[in-house]
Amino acid sequence: MANRLVNATSPYLQQHADNPVDWWQWSDEAFAEARRRDVPVLISVGYAACHWCHVMAHESFQDEEVAALLNDGFVAIKVDREERPDVDAVYMTATQAMTGQGGWPMTVFAAPDGSPFFCGTYFPRDTFVRLLGSVRKAWREQREDVLQQGVAVVEAVAGAQLSGGPATPVSAPLLDTAVTTLTKEHDTTHGGFGGAPKFPPHMNLLFLLRHHRRTGSSDALEMVRHTCEQMARGGIYDQLAGGFARYAVDATWTVPHFEKMLYDNALLLRVYTQMWRLTGDVLARRVADETAAFLLRDLTTPAGGLASALDADTAGVEGLTYAWTPAELTTVLGADDGPWAADLFRVTEAGTFEHGRSVLVLGRDIDAADPDLVRRWRDVRARLLAARAERAQPARDDKVVASWNGLAVTALAEHGVLTGSAPSRDAAVALAGTLADRHLVAGRLRRVSRDGAVGEPAGVLEDYGCVAEAFCAVHQLTGDGRWLDLAGQLLDVALTHFAAPGGGFYDTADDAERLVARPADPTDNATPSGRSAICAALVSYAALSGRTRYRQAADEALAAAGSLIAGHPRFAGYAAAVAEATLTGPHEIAVATTDPRDDPLVTAAHQHATAGAVVVAGRPDQPGVPLLAGRSLVEGGPAAYVCRGFVCDRPVTTVPELAALLAG
Structure with missing residues (x-):
């Protein structure tokens, strides 16, 4: 019975371990059982912090009558979307194709081979009961029609993969077009883009900050400033403890959906830190510091790593806390x-x-x-x-997700370097160590761990991209060559096992479990797409290592995303941010110094760095640090070397000279 979920890594699955529903975890055995019994499969997808997932669980999955209907006529599979984003992506595409919308909980009825034939999201109890009866009857009496529907849906899902338009090389006019589109969609009253519900547009804000840094666009900066101020003063931001909720149910940022997600706060930490760097805005600095403190105080797990989320509900009541x-x-x-x-x-x-x-x-x-x-x-x-x-306090989903922790490492490293925060610097290194020592198994990433034990699900493309980018950030933070080597190893796996024709990438490896379609979502939504994440890591790694084939791979993948950036920039924010870095160079800044922590040249390099620049400081010819190879002190003192496309200017030795060089 439901004790199949007791030993699951996922807290979400464990929340359902006592249901009267005879739940299975996602497995070949579950589909084999459906074939043996000749019954359809119910695939229920959600996550631990999801309010409406809790509602459906209470109304239906904890109900004896509903459970009896499910157990008698179906094999019921419970999936944590955060643990299995590949499964979620395939069936979300199917749900959107069938209904025109998606969300969680996601409710999918499928044939025993996994082909979906009816999809939806939340269903009230009585509606769900009627639906179970209708699906069961159709399976018995209209089997051929049901299976044909499944074939059509699978074809639609497969056709949606690797979409994003024809290859369009990144250019300044293309990114100007993206900014113009965002300007038209910007809410000039309340900030953000579009109406309710309103999600923090963190990746678009990162793009706009980089665009401003490259072009001086006042419009781009004003959209960021206005949106950041409105969010920080709104109810979406925890005015007492710091940290952002997942989204606001209104257009004014007043009433949040109260769950707090690691990925949102990691990305927003980068936004507010970079905004403060560029403007000196006092509010931005406060929110950056408070968001970093929230991550370390409320999401740190005893075994290392950051927890995924805080629940939307407390004692079954949304927002009670x-x-x-x-x-x-x-x-x-x-x-x-x-x-x-x-x-x-x-x-x-x-x-x-x-x-x-x-x-x-x-x-x-x-x-x-x-x-x-x-x-x-x-x-x-x-x-x-x-x-x-x-x-009473909200529950915490304490599984550690590789990609989301990678986002946090990069954010904390930036915050630590730019503000001088020792806790952020130390946490970035410690979290990177957890990812390297626990999630990297036999050269391949695992997606999740919990209580110190790594889970079985294989890492997907976003894990490889976000973790590799994080290792590049920690290499810059510490000057330790280990992190650059690890980043290169992850990128080699991605290029070998995830690459697709035409510069694209699949979200799952070529030797991963076969699903009804191989997912390859090109869009940046709540988190960077796998393609955008891997591009970011490839660009940084190429700049740090001097290995041009990684930059070539990034340029081809960005070209595959070009039409999406130009036409739908709200869904390509991270890709656009990476594209800004490629137009800038990015600059490679090496500071030869005997005191990398307190050297004014190092501080100036970070403060005046251009979009996506990499910065490394340390002793000349420091082992494992390619950017310091062949560098030397000048007259016994520190010197900064600014390069672009692996071509370097003469070394400079003063802060004004370095600032002028990076401004030119």
């Missing part, structure tokens, strides 16, 4: 500070959320306020956070 009434504020803060906080955080008697409760938003600019006001605000935040800690 986070919402407030004016009376609750006064109880915690007293008669003076309570009403003051209610005004500052826009907590009203009517409420902005449910049941007269409000999500905290920052109603006015506080970062540049009078110092006494800032001190009062900080004191109020601390007392409210302490009181909130006494409430």
Whole structure:
């Protein structure tokens, strides 16, 4: 029975271990059982922090009557989309092809060979019961029609793979077109792009920051500044503890869907850190510091690595931990500070959320306020956070996902280098060590681990890309050649086992489990696509190593993404950000110095670096660091070497000279 899920790596699967449904994990054995019984398969896909997944579980999967119908007529398979993104991608494409939309929980009915013939998302209990009856009847009485439907869906899924348009080489006009499109879609009132629900557009913001750095575009920078400010003051940002929720249900960033995902916060940490680097914005620096602190405080797992998410629900109630009434504020803060906080955080008697409760938003600019006001605000935040800690807390999905931890490593490395944060620097190195020592098994990546034990699912392309990029970042942070070697090994696996004709990439390896279609999603959505992630790593690795074949592979893959960048930039943000780096060079900056931590030239190299530049500092000819090969001190002192396309300018020895060289 359901004890098949008890020993699963996934906390999401374990949440269903006590259901009366006779769940199977995704396996050949489950489909063999469907063939033996001659029944269709129900594939239910979700993740641990998903609110509507919990709702459907409570309404249907915990219900004895529904479970009896499922057990009698189907083989039921439960899938964690975060653990098996390949399975999720194939059936999400099918769901979108059949219904025009997708989401989680995803509910798929399939033949025993895995071919989907009916797809949907959340179904209320009574609707789901009727659906089970209809599907079972169709399987018995209209089998040929059902199977033909499955064939048609599989053909549609296969046809959608590797899409993205004809090869279009990256160029400055192409990226200008992408910015123009984003400008038209920008919400000039509330920031972001489009209407409700509104997701943090982190990858588009990274692209726009790099575009501004390369071109000086004030429009690009203003879209980033406005969006970052609106998000940081909204309810999507945790005004007490830091960290961003997955999305806002409205267009104003007021009411979040309360789950906090590692990948969102890693990418947003990069955005706010880079925005502060380019503008000196005080709010951006505060949010970057608080987001880094959130990652290390709330997502660090005892066995190493960062947990995937905090749940949207607390004790079965969405947002229970986070919402407030004016009376609750006064109880915690007293008669003076309570009403003051209610005004500052826009907590009203009517409420902005449910049941007269409000999500905290920052109603006015506080970062540049009078110092006494800032001190009062900080004191109020601390007392409210302490009181909130006494409430029930959301559950944590503590599985460690390779790609998402890779994103966090890169973000923490950037934050540590640019702000001087020792905790961020140390965490980046430690997390990279966890990925190298635990997730890298016999030269191949595993996607997940939990409680120190690595799981069985193989790494997908985004894992190889994000982890390789992270290893490149840690190589720059430490000057240790081990990390560059590991990045190269991962990229060699990707080029050997994931490459597709025409410069594309599949999301799964050529020796991975065969699904009804081989996924190859070209779009950047919640996370970078595998193709975008591998391009980022290839560009950085080529610049750091001087090995041009990796750059050639990146250029071909970016050309395959070119029409997507130009036509639909909201779904190609990471690819566009990488493209900006290729137009800039990227610059390769080597600083020969005996004191890489405190040398002003090193600080200036990071502060003035161009889009996607790589920076390495250390002793001349430091082993394992190709960018320092052949470098030398100048008159016994530090010297910076700025190269582009493996062609170098003369060394400079002062900060103004280096800044001028990188500005030219």
